[in-house]
Amino acid sequence: MGATPAIKIERASPRDAGEIADLYLASRAAALPFLRRVHSDDDVRGWIADVRLASGETWIAREAGRILGFLCLDGEDLDQFYLLPGEFRRGIGSLLLAKAKELSPERLHLFTFQRNTAARAFYERHGFRLVDLNDGERNEEGEPDALYEWRRSFSDEGL
Secondary structure, X not given: OOOOOOOEEEEOOHHHHHHXXXXXXXXXXXXXXXXXXXXXXXXHHHHHHHHHOOOOEEEEEEEOOEEEEEEEEEOOEEEEEEEOOOXXXXXXXXXXXXXXXXXXXXXXXXXXEOOXXXXXXXXXXXXXXXXXXXXXXXXXXXXXXXXXXXEHXXXXXXX
């Protein structure tokens, strides 16, 4: 059946900032150990609390009071999509992505690092298509990235 019914997708609040920052730091360390660190943990915590939660929409997956994943959505721009290490393949990412598609039903786009093959495979399974590859000049880590796009019309093409 997929995801556990106890997982709730809800809008993040300012009180979630610390837990979101911890999840972000843990997820990046586990999934992207090769990534150059350009900000301190304290800077990341301040950015999550003061910038990221104050702009666009941040959605969280919560189970039994714990945040297991989050994503940020600025219109059609899906930004900062992370799951807590050890919580993969439970449908959490799919639930969060379904919320993003509900909120932006025509189109979404996102960047991911080229070397993040697990994320790339996840996006491709969920109907995203590779649009562009870059040498890393457009992100502060200097890491080659990939631009992906999802359009509702992609889903209609098979009909």
